[in-house]
Structure formats: structure tokens, C-alpha cells
Amino acid sequence: MKGRPTTDPKVNTLRIRLNDDMNQWLFRTSENRGITVSQLMREIVEQAMKPNSNSSQK
Numbered sequence: 001m002k003g004r005p006t007t008d009p010k011v012n013t014l015r016i017r018l019n020d021d022m023n024q025w026l027f028r029t030s031e032n033r034g035i036t037v038s039q040l041m042r043e044i045v046e047q048a049m050k051p052n053s054n055s056s057q058k
Contacts, residue, residue, distance in 0.1 A: 010038075010042075014041075026040060026041070
């Protein structure tokens, strides 16, 4: 096993196409918050999954 031991392994990979503005926003936001782009994306997905989220599927 590579990396640190975890109780929540991340074994799935997602590859998406972004325009330059989206890509720059992701990297700038992750840098400003001191987290990786991957962690930022997980937080965005977790927020969207919350029952009262405006961006969740209907």
C-alpha cells in the first residue's frame, strides 16, 4: 500500500475536461485554501451530495 494508512481509501479516478478559466479557478482556490485540487473536488462533490444542497440532482 502506498501513502498513509486510511479508513477511507480513494481508489477511483475521475478525468474531466475543463476550460482554462475552470482550471485556473481550481488551482488558485486550492492554493489559497492550502489543499490539493483533489481535496477541493472531493469537498465540492460532498457539498453537492448534501440533501439540502441547491446543486444536488432533483
